[in-house]
Amino acid sequence: MxxxxxxxxxxxxxxxxxxxxxxxxxxxxxxxxxxxxxxxxxxxxxxxxxxxxxxxxxxxxxxxxxxxxxxxxxxxxxxxxxxxxxxxxxxxxxxxxxxxxxxxxxxxxxxxxxxxxxxxxxxxxxxxxxxxxxxxxxxxxxxxxxxxxxxxxxxxxxxxxxxxxxxxxxxxxxxxxxxxxxxxxxxxxxxxxxxxxxxxxxxxxxxxxxxxxxxxxxxxxxTGGEYIGFGAGAHSLLNNQRFCNSGDIMSYHRETPITRTPVEIREEQIMLGLRLNSGVSLALLKNKDDELKMLSEHGLIKITPTHVIATAEGLKVLNQLWLRLV
Ligand code: SF4
Known part of the structure; x- marks a missing residue:
């Protein structure tokens, strides 16, 4: 397929x-x-x-x-x-x-x-x-x-x-x-x-x-799907590798791919999920119960049976949320 x-x-x-x-x-x-x-x-x-x-x-x-x-x-x-x-x-x-x-x-x-x-x-x-x-x-x-x-x-x-x-x-x-x-x-x-x-x-x-x-x-x-970028400065994610073209417009070239580690993949998924109204899967946030409780009490996240979703206030401090949850 x-x-x-x-x-x-x-x-x-x-x-x-x-x-x-x-x-x-x-x-x-x-x-x-x-x-x-x-x-x-x-x-x-x-x-x-x-x-x-x-x-x-x-x-x-x-x-x-x-x-x-x-x-x-x-x-x-x-x-x-x-x-x-x-x-x-x-x-x-x-x-x-x-x-x-x-x-x-x-x-x-x-x-x-x-x-x-x-x-x-x-x-x-x-x-x-x-x-x-x-x-x-x-x-x-x-x-x-x-x-x-x-x-x-x-x-x-x-x-x-x-x-x-x-x-x-x-x-x-x-x-x-x-x-x-x-x-x-x-x-x-x-x-x-x-x-x-x-x-x-x-x-x-x-x-x-x-x-x-x-x-x-x-x-x-x-959502972590695969894409290929063509042209100067374009980014790609393919076969778990990130790579980009250089930004020199008339002579750009593909730079060396970087393979993502499992830790990097999880960190990316949390950051991207926090930005979305569908949220971050709770499966990615094991052992984060104390942080989730604290962020929820401050009104920065909403916790559903399956996901954690940033509230409007939480979206203003996304980087702080991410640092607490990775
Ligand atoms: S220079 Fe202006 S028009 Fe061109 S890409 Fe940037 S924002 Fe858009």
Whole structure:
């Protein structure tokens, strides 16, 4: 039987670099064709024979900078995928022609980098679009796709989080809200209020979805599934080995794989489980009765017969929870 696998493909080109961004990306768009050639060669060299590809995620950078022809050349060398196929798009580079091309290529989910519904915040973040362009892009995307996600940022110094307007909330299915903190291993959530309609379930610390629209690709990352990343800076987890490509965009190479130890696997499972509303299996927390009791008494976790789930307060101190439970 074929093993399930997810694919991540990194397109590291942007019209302009945003000051807060630490993704692998550059503005040398004249190199896109040469990069795609390298990317295609990398994908073609991988033997997909033993795998059934469940999800594909084309991220960046700004994948919506690619022309339909450039994107089609990439899809020519991808294996078929009957599941979720996502592309990230920025509001100012998403067009009707591109939306139509995405559908023809089998893309069925769009993730739009809105970041804020406040023009001053967008300007201070260095974004190239304004709120009107973001709203127009979301409405355009919904004409072509019934699964549209938006990315937002909160905890921006000097700015207050602005909830998406009601007409936008009514037509999107998924929202990712990332905190503008430098170190992802410290505090993952803060006090800045996010008030979304109740049908957006917070299924992961930074992700909200209507029922059935949780990101299947990201859930593979968060539940320990296998994935292969192609392109500069892309990460992979395959055969219990983690490996990544280097971040030098035009000459990236695969770095040495690291095999995970049982201790590392357990620690990862606890951290990832704490981020999810499904929680951490109690089977991973043997001999932690005292810690569980203390964290529960402080209202930081909820204990079910099978799992431990971080509460809203617990999500603000995830790293502390993790340190107590590993
Ligand atoms: S557009 Fe996105 S990937 Fe590009 S620099 Fe800005 S935040 Fe980073």
């Amino acid at each position: 074929k093993k399930p696998l997810s694919l991540y493909i990194h397109i590291p080109f942007c019209e302009r670099r945003c000051g807060y961004c630490d993704f692998v990306s550059c503005t040398a768009t004249q190199n896109i064709d040469a990069y795609l050639e390298r990317l295609r060669a990398e994908i073609c060299a991988f033997d997909f024979g033993a795998y059934q590809v469940k999800t594909i995620y084309i991220g960046g950078g700004t994948p919506s900078l690619l022309t339909p022809e450039q994107l089609a050349s990439l899809f020519n060398c991808l294996p078929t995928c009957a599941g979720e196929v996502t592309i990230e798009a920025n509001p100012n580079s998403l067009t009707r022609v591109k939306c139509a091309a995405y559908r023809r290529l089998g893309i069925n989910r769009l993730s739009i980098g809105v970041q804020s519904f406040d023009n001053n915040t967008l300007r201070d973040l260095g974004r190239l679009h304004d709120v009107k362009q973001a709203v127009d892009a979301i409405k355009l995307a919904r004409e072509y796709f019934d699964n549209v996600s938006i990315d937002l940022i909160k905890d921006i110094p000097g700015h207050t989080f602005v909830t998406p307007p009601a007409d936008i909330l009514a037509i999107i299915q998924h929202i990712s809200i990332y905190s503008l903190t430098k170190d992802d291993h410290c505090v993952l959530d803060t006090d800045e209020a996010v008030n979304l309609p109740r049908d957006f379930v917070r299924y992961e610390v930074s992700n909200y979805a209507r029922q059935g629209y949780e990101s299947k690709h990201n859930l593979v990352y968060w």
